Structures are given as C-alpha cells and as structure tokens.
Amino acid sequence: MKTVTISDVATHAKVSKSTVSQYLNKRYDYMGEKTKQRIELAIEELGYQPNIVARSLKQKSTKTIGVIVANILHNFTTEVTRAIEDVCISSDYHTIICNADDDPEKEKHYIEMLRAKQVDGLIIFPTGDNRGLYEKMLKDRYPVIFLDRKVEDIPISSILLDNEMASGLAVEHFVQKGYSRIGMITTSIINHITPRLERIQGYEKAIHKEGLPFVEEYVKSAEPTNIQRVLEELLDLEEPPEAILAGNDLVLIEILKYAKQNGMKIPEDLAVIGIDDVSFASFYTPAITTVAQPTFEIGKMGAEALLDKIRNNKVEDELLNYRFDPHLMVRDSV
C-alpha cells in the first residue's frame, strides 16, 4: 500500500506542493482555472486523500475533542454522549469517547492520553480525584468542560441537572399519591459524587418541606451488587417504607429485579420512582414513573460550550455551573 502524498499530486499535475495545498484548502482566490482542473484530475486519478495527521501537526489542531465519561453503563451517559457527537459532527469535529469506569486512575490515563493525542479540548464527567490534573489543564489554558458533576474549588464550568429538584419532584409526587413512608437508595457515595449527594439532599429537603419526619435509616447507599440486600434491610424495618426513590437507573433495575423475584406488586406492595428515564419505562408492567433528565440538551450545551472555548480561545468561565430542570414522567409505578 504505497500511499500517495501531496508531492505525487503536485508532480502529476505539474505544479508545486504549495499550489496543491491551496487547492485542498479551497484558497482558490488567485488560482488559474486550468491549474485547478489539472489538480482536480490528478487527485482523482491517483485516488489521493490528504493525511490528516500531517495536517494536524502543522495546524496544531486535530478538530477532535475527547469525552471522558465516569461510567458508560448509565443510560444518561449514553444519551448525553450521543448528543455531544451530534453537535460535534455538525461542526466538523470528531469525538473520542473514553470510559473511566468510576476509576480516577483510568481517568488520569485518559486525560493524559487524549492530551498527548492533541485533542482540542475535553468534556469530562469528573471522578473528582484528579485535582492536580484539573489544575494543570486550567494553568495550561486547555479547554475543558465538566458534565454531570462538579469538583469543589476547581473553577471549571459544569453542566448539570438540578438534582435537588429531581428528588423534590419525586417526593412531592409520592406525597400527592398518599405515601408518607418514603425511602431512598443511591449507588455508592464514598467518592462524593455530586448528583448522588445532591439528590439525597434534595430528598431530605423535600421530606421536611412536605412536613414529614426525616427517618435517617430510610436513606441508603450501596454498590449495585448490594442494592438488593440494602433494599431487603429497608423492607425488614419495623416500619418499612412503602415507597422508594431510586437514585438512578441502576438502582431502579435492582429494585425491579428484587420485586419480581420476591413476588412483590408495584405499586401495591411498594411504590417506585426512578431518577433517569430508562428505555423500558413506558412498556414495563407497571409502566415506571421516572424523573427524566433532558439528556440531549445537556450534551448539546456541553459540546457547544466546549467548542466555543476552543474556537474563541477563552478560558474565563463566565457560566460556571449551569443546571437543567428535570421532568416528572408520571406512569403507573406509584
């Protein structure tokens, strides 16, 4: 596979490399019509494709952004990612997605790798445990946007859900339906993940606002594999909750599995609301009431904010944290 380069085209068209390059970059201003045609023909005949790697080296721009997600398993992540790609493609940027798998070490690896690959900017769902790296990017004036989570004291714009409102909507709906013993389960909070902490806070605030007693043992956090056990603990309480708010899609699924295995009827035996809309929510039996995130808008805004930074070479973050409103999708599980 003998690659054909710009020199080959130049020779073939009997012009210089410079002229071919002008042609490729559509700088036709002063180019003779015949020259143009000859180059076009040569490119055609040789099947020439410009080498983007070489171009990137010279132009110091790869027209590519990186996105490092905390965990690709969440439905939220997949959808946001898709929105980011859409925006990028229509702006002629490419996207490289990496999955940090909730592991700060992997996140570090990917940040370094992507920067080494000279991507023009980064969208990160931060694990939170790489402050040094985040600060270095800031110092280097390297374009970054956080998504879904923020990191204490790191002045990088973050685009997130109004998580407190999400829990609020759910609690309010439970109460409207006559429930007062409302529990909540989230995935692990040992790493201080923003949405989880905020959703728990939002839950607590909403409970108070509704004039209900806040029962500390009604709120639990655990790794996905332990969710079912934790749920069981809740249900074994003297006064078990009659309704459960699932902190995200993974928690919801574990609750549904548990209910099925134990022959529990939803909502009769246990009412359920999940934060994050799941693919099967509408046709599950019962259809699941969820609090949906505007995933497309979040991704879109993230991508646009990053591209804006890249193009205008700006680092000063006027927006900082931007929050989107969640929406309650009322169905049959409560």
Place this chain on the structure above:
Amino acid sequence: MKTVTISDVATHAKVSKSTVSQYLNKRYDYMGEKTKQRIELAIEELGYQPNIVARSLKQKSTKTIGVIVANILHNFTTEVTRAIEDVCISSDYHTIICNADDDPEKEKHYIEMLRAKQVDGLIIFPTGDNRGLYEKMLKDRYPVIFLDRKVEDIPISSILLDNEMASGLAVEHFVQKGYSRIGMITTSIINHITPRLERIQGYEKAIHKEGLPFVEEYVKSAEPTNIQRVLEELLDLEEPPEAILAGNDLVLIEILKYAKQNGMKIPEDLAVIGIDDVSFASFYTPAITTVAQPTFEIGKMGAEALLDKIRNNKVEDELLNYRFDPHLMVRDSV
C-alpha cells in the same frame, strides 16, 4: 499554553533530541545512567508529554483502529463495541467508534475520514452499498474486518452469528411448547442486510424441518415505526399466528409495546421469542425468552483478527466467514 517539546527537554537536560527520543522509547541499551536521570528530571520539571500526532506521522502508525457500526441503537452493537474496546486497550490500541446509521453515504464519509486520520485498520458492520470503497481497501492492502454482515463477492473476512441456527432454536422451542402457528417479524430487508435475510431463511427451514406448513403471510418486514401496524395485520389474519419470533431487539420492543397497549397477555394471548438478549429480559413480566448472541466473543474475535492483520501486515484472509453459535435463554414468554 506554551507547549513543551522534545527540544525543550533536550536543552534542559543538556543532551540532544535524539537521546531524549531514545529515552522515551525505552532504548536504554547504551545510555549512561546519569544521562537517563537528567532526562527524567527534565521531563518531570517541564511537565513534558510527547506529541503523539508527530510520532504517528513519523512512524506511520496511529495505534488506533476505527469501527463503523451500521446502527448504534441495537443492543448487540453496543456490547460488541465494548468488547472491541477492551481488546484494543489491552493491546495498547485506541478505538474510534462511528455510527453509519444504516446510511451508506455516512458509511462512506466515515471510511474516508478514518483513513484520512490514518487509523491502522477498520472494523466495519457494512451497509453493503459501498463496494467500490471496499474494493479499494482490498487493493490498497488496507486492514479491514467485517462484522455481523457480509458483502457478496467481497473477500473480506466477516465474523457473524449463525443466524439460521438462531431462528431454528426459536422455532424449535415454540414447537416444543405446542405452538404451530408461528409468525416472524424483522426490520426492513430492502438493503439485503445479512442477518435479517439469514434469520428469515432459518425460520423457513426450521418450519419445514418441524413439518409445519410454511405460510408466506406469516413473515413480515418493516421499519421500526411500522412494526406495530404490521403486527396488527398479522393478528387480524383469519388464522393469526399464536407465536411471534422477533427478528431483533427493536422488533421485540415494538411487540411488547403493542401487547401492553392492547392488553394482550404474553404468552397466553401471544407467545414471543426475541433474537438478541435485551437488558430487561430477565426482570420483565413475563421474563422474555430470547436467543442470545455471544456478543463479547464476537467483538473480541473481530478485534483480534484485525490487530493480527495489522501487526502481521497480512491481507490474505484464510478465515473468511466465521460464525458463532447463538444460545436460547429460556424464560417465560412462551
């Protein structure tokens, strides 16, 4: 953001660029211990990161492969993709995923774009309508592997499911459970997509093998948005099928939606088997019997076959079509 290059490191460490490069590439053979330490220190102090773009240009390898999927919406695609990434990462290759969205034009765009970006090879779920491009890659001795589908007369290795067997397992199971009026719905076959055609063929063969009459109007194909209408047509037949084989996950979901909306009980009113295991199969009510593909193995083999081609610079395809066996996951929907 003043980037620090290999020259800066060289100056700082008082050695030449060559020596720094040797160090970076771990060619320590004849390197003085003190030199090594000075370079190490300089790199540390300057926060130097090699520019992979420059390296790629010189080495003519980006250590990156591209994968162009036909349609990212299928569960199969997501899982295979993940397996490919796993293999690549552990071999120190990166992966760029592109979604052709079942559109040959987009596929063309991505093939050209990825080749221009100098990815070292391509895994393609071919739309089938870019024969010219496929042939050019072959002519250029450019490493490619097809996945999930094959293209008539293009001698490029393809890794696929034994699709006929998939339908066969399903039909056999229906029959065992006492069903004889068995229908099948697939997504559109106007583009002659391999798995769909083969699954229909497999269905027909199995029907014959079971000694059942083959009823032509029992097998339908349609775009996802029309699946529900097509299902309705089937059920409106004089002698409607009592069991339906869903050709893939998207078809299954439409069938489930229809059943729910029309208050049909599964399997009492309609028995269902889906080809492709869906995330919610095990905890849906009823749990859905599916024919699962070994997605991880398929992706793994695809990636390994491609990396092998890349590393050994071989084009001769001894394996050509390799097929994996599907597995019946017996649950409660039939």
Place this chain on the structure above:
DNA sequence: CTGAAAGCGCTTACAG
C-alpha cells in the same frame, strides 16, 4: 554512549 541530519506529509508566510 551521544549527536547531526534527514525526513514523515502537510501548511504558510513570502517572494516574484
């Protein structure tokens, strides 16, 4: 054991 030089395939002032 280390350095000078050429070159990967482009782009971009600049000269004419």
Place this chain on the structure above:
DNA sequence: CTGAAAGCGCTTACAG
C-alpha cells in the same frame, strides 16, 4: 497567479 523554503514535533539510520 505560483513556487521555494521553512517548520510542525517527532524518529531513525548513521557517524564518531
């Protein structure tokens, strides 16, 4: 209107 030359940041024979 077009071309010669320098340079992007590396790597790699080769010389010493």
